[in-house]
Amino acid sequence: MxxxxxxxxxxxxxxxxxxxxxxxxxxxxxxxxxxxxxxxxxxxxxxxxxxxxxxxxxxxxxxxxxxxxxxxxxxxxxxxxxxxxSGVSPDYHKPGGLHFCLSEEEMDEVRALNDRMHNVNGALGYGAEMLDRKQLDELMPGLGPDVVGGSYGKHDGHANxxxxxxxxxxxxxxxxxxxxxxxxxxxxxxxxxxxxxxxxxxxxxxxxxxxxxxxxxxxxxxxxxxxxxxRPEKGQILVTERAAPLLTMPTHLLRQTDEGTIMMGDSHEDTGYSTRSGSPVMSQIARNAIRCFPALANLRLVRSWAAVRILTPxxxxxxxxxxxxxxxxxxxxxxxxxxxxxxxxxxxxxxxxxxxxxxxxxxxxxxxxxxxx
CATH class of the missing domain: 3.50.50.60 (FAD/NAD(P)-binding domain)
Known part of the structure; x- marks a missing residue:
């Protein structure tokens, strides 16, 4: 050998x-x-x-x-x-991250989640805090009227x-x-x-x-x-054309890359090992993104894809x-x-x-x- x-x-x-x-x-x-x-x-x-x-x-x-x-x-x-x-930067940034809530019910759910996590790891250990709409506007201008508040995590970030x-x-x-x-x-x-x-x-x-x-x-x-x-779980992603800086930090629904494109996602489908993109889910991803940032409606979509997550029970x-x-x-x-x-x-x-x-x-x-x- x-x-x-x-x-x-x-x-x-x-x-x-x-x-x-x-x-x-x-x-x-x-x-x-x-x-x-x-x-x-x-x-x-x-x-x-x-x-x-x-x-x-x-x-x-x-x-x-x-x-x-x-x-x-x-x-x-x-x-x-x-x-x-390697000589290759992964374009890592750590400005914190936001989870947007599009209803009071979702605010209550995320608040309860944060409380549970604080009980386990301490508020500093988990590092997430609830923000009302006024506080969100200070961090992320341009939000749509459907965003009622959200959660900010100081340990969050993103990379390519x-x-x-x-x-x-x-x-x-x-x-x-x-x-x-x-x-x-x-x-x-x-x-x-x-x-x-x-x-x-x-x-x-x-x-x-x-x-x-x-x-x-x-x-x-x-x-x-x-x-x-x-078990497999499919997720889909949409990508816009390059745009001027819009997002000050990543969110659970969308993030802006160093090149200026905006990625949108957060879908969960039980479709086996299929990596085929589907219009109904793509439409829902786009709708949620536009609810958060109405200005996105003016951008062209240039790419989409699907991938299969590896999940344990x-x-x-x-x-x-x-x-x-x-x-x-x-x-x-x-x-x-x-x-x-x-x-x-x-x-x-x-x-x-x-x-x-x-x-x-x-x-x-x-x-x-x-x-x-």
Whole structure:
């Protein structure tokens, strides 16, 4: 077997989760091969909205709330180190973020959510506060009359997911990692003291294996005696032509990119693995955006797309290490942009050391089976 097909760790899946962990492992001095199916994969990373978002994350799982906040706190250093390694800036900004409420009922729901999160993490830990319409106008001029108030999260921000993915791949290469493209992992088998991953063109071997293939993990995990329950959820995004600066910060419904385009989203559809855009949902996204900012009605839409989120039954990540196969890890989550900082700078060092830290036990798939490991 050639030296180009052996590594300390084989990471399967070249999207944001796999690439962030692969770069993080390379930063730890590991020899890494990132094995990727290529553009035929259900690439959630390229359909990502780009938020680095703390608000609302982990309302049903307190460890997830704390993990999200940890990642948001790591993002400034993460972005700087990534740009230094790759020469690519992910266009990260942290001005805070807004969740608009279009009814008093929604205001009550968001207020109740914030209260619950404050009870868990403290008001400073969660960092979100309710704003009335007057306070919103001071932060974000140009709002429509349907916006009654909202929530401001000081830890929120946004980045360019395409530049982030490009930067992670470039940074991995500069750290000596290999990217194996058009390499769909078909079988994973124990091989001596490590593991053998077979693709249509090559056979790779590594002491450790990280499954970060999104929905592809559903087929790969059982080969290593792991039960990882996942479900797909489609989200759609609309993009306008470039416009003069309109948004002072990102929101849960729309954000303005560095290039001036405005992205609109926040849809949730149970349509299996379909990535086809649908007019009814697109129309609803546009209507909600215009309700928030009437000036958007004057802009042309230039692009739209759909992508499939990777969701667990409770929406929180599954980070699982195998008891039966030491050195095997399965990473499963959405919010690949938000969690990129933690994946590269906190999770990767654990994997390099060969075991997840005790603090990660809550993220085990065992929680769906009454176990913690």
């Amino acid at each position: 050639s030296a180009g097909t052996t590594a300390d760790t084989l990471v399967i899946g070249g999207g944001l989760v796999g690439a962030a962990v692969a770069w993080g492992l390379a930063r730890q001095g590991e020899k890494v091969i990132l094995i990727d199916e290529g553009d035929v994969a259900l690439r959630a990373s390229r359909g990502n909205f780009g938020l680095v978002w703390v608000q609302s994350k982990g309302s049903g799982m307190h460890d997830y709330a704390r993990w999200t906040r940890r990642s948001a706190d790591l993002w400034p250093d993460f972005a700087g180190q990534l740009a230094e390694d 997911p395409l530049l982030l993915l490009r930067g992670l791949h470039a940074a991995l290469a500069r750290r000596g990692g290999r990217y194996a493209s058009d390499a769909r992992a078909e079988t994973i088998e124990p091989d001596g003291t490590g593991y053998r991953v077979t693709t249509p063109k090559d056979v790779f071997r590594g002491a450790k294996v990280v499954l970060a293939a999104g929905h592809g993990n559903s087929a790969l995990a059982p080969q290593l005696d792991l039960d990882i329950p996942l 409770d929406g929180a990540p599954i980070y699982q290490q195998s008891d039966a196969h030491p050195g095997v890890f399965s990473l499963n989550c959405h919010s690949g942009v938000t969690l990129a900082g933690a994946h590269a700078l906190a999770l990767a060092p654990m994997i390099a050391a060969g075991a997840l830290a005790p603090e990660m036990a809550a993220f085990s798939a065992g929680r769906f089976h009454g176990q913690t490991h």
